[in-house]
Amino acid sequence: MGRSLKFNIFRYNPEDPASVPHMETFHLEETDAMTLFIALNRIREEQDPSLQFDFMCRAGICGSCAMLINGRPDLACHTKTKGLPEEITLLPLPVFKLIGDLSVDTGTWFRAMNEKVQSWVHTDKVFDPQAPEERMENQLAEEIYELERCVECGCCVAACGKANMRPEFMGAVAFNRIARFMMDPRDQRTGDQYFEVVGNEEGIFGCLGLLGCEDVCPKDIPLQDQLGLLRRKMGWQSVRHLFSKLLPE
Amino acid sequence: MSNQPTATQIVQPVRTDAYLDTLQMFTGVALILFMWSHMILVASVNLGPGVMNAIANFLEETYLAQTGGPLIALIFLVHFVLAARKIPFRAKEQKMMWEHSVRFNHLDTWLWNVQAITAMIILIMGSVHMWTVLTNLPISAAKSAARVQTGWWLLFYIILLPMIELHVGIGFYRIGVKWGWITRSNRKGLKRFENKLTLVFVTIGLITLFTLYFIINPA
Amino acid sequence: METFYTDLLCIGAGLAGERVAVEAATRGFETICLSIVPPRRSHSSAAQGGMQASLGNCCKGEGDCPDVHFSDTVKGSDWGCDQEVARMFAETAPIAVREMAHWGIPWNRVVAGKSTYFKGGKEFEKIESKEKEGLITARDFGGTAKWRTCYTSDGTGHTLLFTMDNQVVKLGVSVHDRVEATALIHDGETCIGAVARCLKTGKLRVYLAKATLIATGGYGRLYRETTNAVICDGSGSILALNTGIVPIGNPEAVQFHPTGIVPTNILVTEGCRGDGGTLKDVNGERFMHIYEPEKQELASRDVVSRWMTHHIRKGLGVKSAYGDHLWLDIRHLGAKHIKTKLREVEEICNEFLGVDPITQMIPVRPCQHYSMGGVRTNKDGAAYGLKGLFSAGEAACWDMHGLNRLGGNSLAETIVAGRIVGQKVSDFLEGYEVDFKTAIIGDAVKKEQERIDAVIRGRDGRENVYEVRAAMQDALMEGVGIFRNAEDLRKAVEKLQTIAERSEKAGLRSSGIGANPELALALRIKGMVRLALCVAYAAEQRTESRGCHSREDFKERNDRDWLKRTLATWKEGDTLPTLNYEPNSKVWEIPPGERGYGSCQIICCEDPDVMGCGPASPATN
Ligand SMILES: Cc1cc2nc3c(=O)[nH]c(=O)nc-3n(C[C@H](O)[C@H](O)[C@H](O)COP(=O)(O)OP(=O)(O)OC[C@H]3O[C@@H](n4cnc5c(N)ncnc54)[C@H](O)[C@@H]3O)c2cc1C
Numbered sequence A: 001m002g003r004s005l006k007f008n009i010f011r012y013n014p015e016d017p018a019s020v021p022h023m024e025t026f027h028l029e030e031t032d033a034m035t036l037f038i039a040l041n042r043i044r045e046e047q048d049p050s051l052q053f054d055f056m057c058r059a060g061i062c063g064s065c066a067m068l069i070n071g072r073p074d075l076a077c078h079t080k081t082k083g084l085p086e087e088i089t090l091l092p093l094p095v096f097k098l099i100g101d102l103s104v105d106t107g108t109w110f111r112a113m114n115e116k117v118q119s120w121v122h123t124d125k126v127f128d129p130q131a132p133e134e135r136m137e138n139q140l141a142e143e144i145y146e147l148e149r150c151v152e153c154g155c156c157v158a159a160c161g162k163a164n165m166r167p168e169f170m171g172a173v174a175f176n177r178i179a180r181f182m183m184d185p186r187d188q189r190t191g192d193q194y195f196e197v198v199g200n201e202e203g204i205f206g207c208l209g210l211l212g213c214e215d216v217c218p219k220d221i222p223l224q225d226q227l228g229l230l231r232r233k234m235g236w237q238s239v240r241h242l243f244s245k246l247l248p249e
Numbered sequence B: 001m002s003n004q005p006t007a008t009q010i011v012q013p014v015r016t017d018a019y020l021d022t023l024q025m026f027t028g029v030a031l032i033l034f035m036w037s038h039m040i041l042v043a044s045v046n047l048g049p050g051v052m053n054a055i056a057n058f059l060e061e062t063y064l065a066q067t068g069g070p071l072i073a074l075i076f077l078v079h080f081v082l083a084a085r086k087i088p089f090r091a092k093e094q095k096m097m098w099e100h101s102v103r104f105n106h107l108d109t110w111l112w113n114v115q116a117i118t119a120m121i122i123l124i125m126g127s128v129h130m131w132t133v134l135t136n137l138p139i140s141a142a143k144s145a146a147r148v149q150t151g152w153w154l155l156f157y158i159i160l161l162p163m164i165e166l167h168v169g170i171g172f173y174r175i176g177v178k179w180g181w182i183t184r185s186n187r188k189g190l191k192r193f194e195n196k197l198t199l200v201f202v203t204i205g206l207i208t209l210f211t212l213y214f215i216i217n218p219a
Numbered sequence C: 001m002e003t004f005y006t007d008l009l010c011i012g013a014g015l016a017g018e019r020v021a022v023e024a025a026t027r028g029f030e031t032i033c034l035s036i037v038p039p040r041r042s043h044s045s046a047a048q049g050g051m052q053a054s055l056g057n058c059c060k061g062e063g064d065c066p067d068v069h070f071s072d073t074v075k076g077s078d079w080g081c082d083q084e085v086a087r088m089f090a091e092t093a094p095i096a097v098r099e100m101a102h103w104g105i106p107w108n109r110v111v112a113g114k115s116t117y118f119k120g121g122k123e124f125e126k127i128e129s130k131e132k133e134g135l136i137t138a139r140d141f142g143g144t145a146k147w148r149t150c151y152t153s154d155g156t157g158h159t160l161l162f163t164m165d166n167q168v169v170k171l172g173v174s175v176h177d178r179v180e181a182t183a184l185i186h187d188g189e190t191c192i193g194a195v196a197r198c199l200k201t202g203k204l205r206v207y208l209a210k211a212t213l214i215a216t217g218g219y220g221r222l223y224r225e226t227t228n229a230v231i232c233d234g235s236g237s238i239l240a241l242n243t244g245i246v247p248i249g250n251p252e253a254v255q256f257h258p259t260g261i262v263p264t265n266i267l268v269t270e271g272c273r274g275d276g277g278t279l280k281d282v283n284g285e286r287f288m289h290i291y292e293p294e295k296q297e298l299a300s301r302d303v304v305s306r307w308m309t310h311h312i313r314k315g316l317g318v319k320s321a322y323g324d325h326l327w328l329d330i331r332h333l334g335a336k337h338i339k340t341k342l343r344e345v346e347e348i349c350n351e352f353l354g355v356d357p358i359t360q361m362i363p364v365r366p367c368q369h370y371s372m373g374g375v376r377t378n379k380d381g382a383a384y385g386l387k388g389l390f391s392a393g394e395a396a397c398w399d400m401h402g403l404n405r406l407g408g409n410s411l412a413e414t415i416v417a418g419r420i421v422g423q424k425v426s427d428f429l430e431g432y433e434v435d436f437k438t439a440i441i442g443d444a445v446k447k448e449q450e451r452i453d454a455v456i457r458g459r460d461g462r463e464n465v466y467e468v469r470a471a472m473q474d475a476l477m478e479g480v481g482i483f484r485n486a487e488d489l490r491k492a493v494e495k496l497q498t499i500a501e502r503s504e505k506a507g508l509r510s511s512g513i514g515a516n517p518e519l520a521l522a523l524r525i526k527g528m529v530r531l532a533l534c535v536a537y538a539a540e541q542r543t544e545s546r547g548c549h550s551r552e553d554f555k556e557r558n559d560r561d562w563l564k565r566t567l568a569t570w571k572e573g574d575t576l577p578t579l580n581y582e583p584n585s586k587v588w589e590i591p592p593g594e595r596g597y598g599s600c601q602i603i604c605c606e607d608p609d610v611m612g613c614g615p616a617s618p619a620t621n
């Protein structure tokens, strides 16, 4: 038979005045192909029905189930117990507001993020239902898709020391989103407009280059490269502006 | 408070952060270059006191020491002011960062902590060192040896040396990462290269201190 | 009590809900979307394959047009769909796809020149023309005459949903995530909003709206084994069912997919078999060739699912901690093929199973995949029975899928229906005023609060909700699965009736304080069992085989007696749903005939109106 697994799980219900934050231990016999999705559901159904955690697709596509698994942010549903030691510590993601136990409020955070980076194609063209679509190189479409694959799980934010220190820091996910739109020819935003959004200490210039984001992203988004590119573009943008001011023609 | 932007807010995007960050990078690069030159100057003593004296004389005669010294001190100061913006000074933020680092246990995150902590030590020890050297010009192998061989100076340098090399090494790597010259594909290789470089510099520094302490006659 | 007023309340923020919201917001109506999860996590994000629209850009789609799409859809539905709706759908799909392109979807595009593709394990060549280069391309899907499925790599649902939510953010539509609607507020004639429970704090809220939309997705989680997400438990259909007025259309129409992986039932693509993968049993032996000598593993989805189930029932399945399963073997395709053409399958096996498909077999079994049935609406998306109530998406029975939906048609439905219903809702809202009667609101809230108190205190008993749910899932799985017969169905209905009694006695084991997950399920469980009963009972009554509904004891498709749609309602106090029927379609552009695939025994329809030679000849538009 399988190993006997020991789970140390963070427990706290902010809605319950009697509840205090603490760690609670559960034991479970490991089964074949067990994932944390299966394990946590079994704990809830068999041992403690009040245990809060989030799963949705349980297939690694919706980004609901991010948590700290032995300290490392990852999607619980695609984490097999087989690859973990017998003792498994589960904590909710930091930075995001705690809802209870392992569940955090990513929805509010990401909505604010999307509003802040204005995560949509800015165009003054009006859709014409009768006209054929605008053409695009397949290659470019695939490059955009590569960045669009982000599932907003929040792992990169939780793994970022800067975001842990300064909650107003936008995080790698936001920079990746900006990079995605900068790459898209349909978006008519100018460099200055992007600069206004990310060209500051809360934005790209606040990034310390810690690369926690890059190292944990479960979707393997090329975050490091996007961050570097964005800082160079934005830095260049400001330098050019400075020169045009100093040396007016 | 109203959410309506006031007239002074609507103007152009604020570029201060971008300028400061770019400047920080340049001060970092300048300091790296300086530390490499500094290494050449001081380590030349290993080739014989005459070599070091020759370089020192050259600096002296071309007034590079008299002007360069204070200039470096200034860059040092500017870099400190700029980089210090990134260091958490509120206890709560320090605690968050520390707890995060311990929990996450991720090398690059730890390296940043190393950079922040070494920075504090460098601030104090580097200032003391510069003050001592710059108020006692010209530089000569004998004077340096005398200094290293008296009091606590040897210990002082043995501590400062790895601090500065770690700080510079990590800083070098981080500039590459932040500005996108180090990418996903070459990160591993460059990081290894950087570690080796740091090790080499520490070794040369130690040999130099050895030379100054044991070989060179301060008289 | 927190109370929100709005013009339109969208219950559900998946593709369908958000598309309606976008339309209404564009027309200037205030809109609030509710969602159990943050909107971008809605189950629409899980769709990978793509969506159908007859753009006809790629060479294998040449000559495609809405007519062909329409005809594929009608055949796919086994003539169970509403042809007026299917027509509207096929005409609008290309516009909807282009509109999504305008909003930012990085659709894959036509690349000019020569390339190869696989069909039935064999390699073929195709040449794309230069003049179509850069236009939206398409891939092949089951049951279609042309390559029509537009896609973004293997994340079509994801990009669609993110782009849609971007529009929602842009337009400033409020989305209240982690809020679950638990009851509609209505006076028997007009719907004026919903009572909802905040899943962050556990508190009740009231939403008052001139128009309310149900876009809550499918009810796959009534089954134990399903490809659906864990929140797809039909709460939208339950809202409708609990009114006692609004009917559920064709609840028995449940689609199964042959290859979900065990234990988590995540879908692995049909491409495995398409490229030559085989199915094996406990002895490591193939079996499909015994049942289907001709097509073997490559018979249609429903047929393969049926035989797999049959084989497991014969005791030839592989026993596991998670129940019996079979093997999917793609080892012989070789590492190179798997690593290039079946990348996603390799990833799923590695990440979720710890199985390496290059050297190991993949544990699979058929599982529930899609709910064709749902809140019955007219072609404008207006629900039967209550004014001001609408529905769209998988939650609705609009009804373009009939008894079987085609792959790629449901993503398309969400944005097409969203677009059309959104316009109709906006038209409805234009100048519409409603009276928010306080007595009715107060009653509804009181009722919900009482339900909550009852399960927390265990007033009616302490039935374990998880056990009740498991019993229900097993009953449906065993009795109302892929093969159906009178005996099994009767047993399932009986079992479910007992389970329904247990569900009434659900009580919590935990405190129920705050965002308690046990309470959330306890509040839903009664409705879930009722919905399960609708599925089972309607299936028992439908004595024919059509689309996904396959009766061992009634193998024919009976157009004479069953060219009709089930309408299930639930009268409070009853132990079974009330079933009524209506004709499938008012218009018969294509009279019932052979689908051209699957076995085909038909009892013909004699109605001249339907068959196209009656006095009222079929409408063409
Ligand atoms: C694995 C898989 C793959 C698929 N692949 C394809 C494909 O390739 N092509 C294709 O065409 N189709 C595919 N489908 C089907 C298609 O994805 C769905 O039918 C479609 O996305 C449903 O969209 P929807 O907007 O109706 O519902 P959903 O996206 O499921 O959204 C439901 C919304 O309702 C909310 N909600 C539910 N209940 C409540 C409540 N009580 N109160 C408040 N909010 C509530 C949820 O939070 C969610 O926001 C696939 C399905 C699955 C399971």
Ligand code: HEM
Binding pocket: A208, B024, B025, B026, B027, B028, B029, B031, B032, B035, B076, B079, B080, B083, B084, B086, B087, B115, B116, B119, B120, B122, B123, B126, B167, B168, B170, B171, B172, B174, B175, B178
């Ligand atoms: C006065 C003492 C010093 C302090 C307080 C200090 C502090 C810092 C800090 C906190 C950083 C990190 C900044 C960031 O992550 O964005 C940094 C970066 C750096 N430091 Fe220092 N430092 C000091 C002295 C030095 C010296 C003497 C050198 C070189 C000889 C040096 C070289 C660098 C380099 C190259 C970087 C990387 C620059 C960048 O990321 O833009 N520092 N320093």
Ligand code: HEM
Binding pocket: B038, B039, B042, B043, B068, B069, B070, B072, B073, B076, B122, B125, B126, B127, B129, B130, B133, B134, B139, B143, B144, B145, B147, B148, B157, B160, B161, B164, B204, B205, B206, B208, B209
């Ligand atoms: C312009 C300014 C500087 C001058 C002229 C200078 C000169 C010298 C000299 C002459 C020595 C030999 C030892 C001695 O005489 O005490 C020395 C050693 C050293 N200096 Fe500097 N220095 C300067 C700035 C700095 C700075 C900014 C740092 C780092 C913060 C630094 C770090 C060191 C270290 C670590 C050693 C030990 C040498 C070794 O082992 O390689 N110096 N410096």
Ligand code: SF4
Binding pocket: A149, A150, A151, A152, A153, A154, A155, A156, A157, A172, A173, A176, A216, A217, A218, A219, A220, A221, A223
């Ligand atoms: S970038 Fe990666 S880690 Fe960050 S939210 Fe997106 S998917 Fe998650």
Ligand code: F3S
Binding pocket: A156, A159, A160, A161, A162, A163, A171, A172, A206, A207, A208, A209, A210, A211, A212, A213, A214, A227
């Ligand atoms: S971890 Fe944070 S500091 Fe920058 S490199 Fe990633 S965003």
Ligand code: FES
Binding pocket: A054, A055, A056, A057, A058, A059, A060, A061, A062, A063, A064, A065, A066, A075, A076, A077, A078
């Ligand atoms: S549950 Fe969807 S990513 Fe884990």
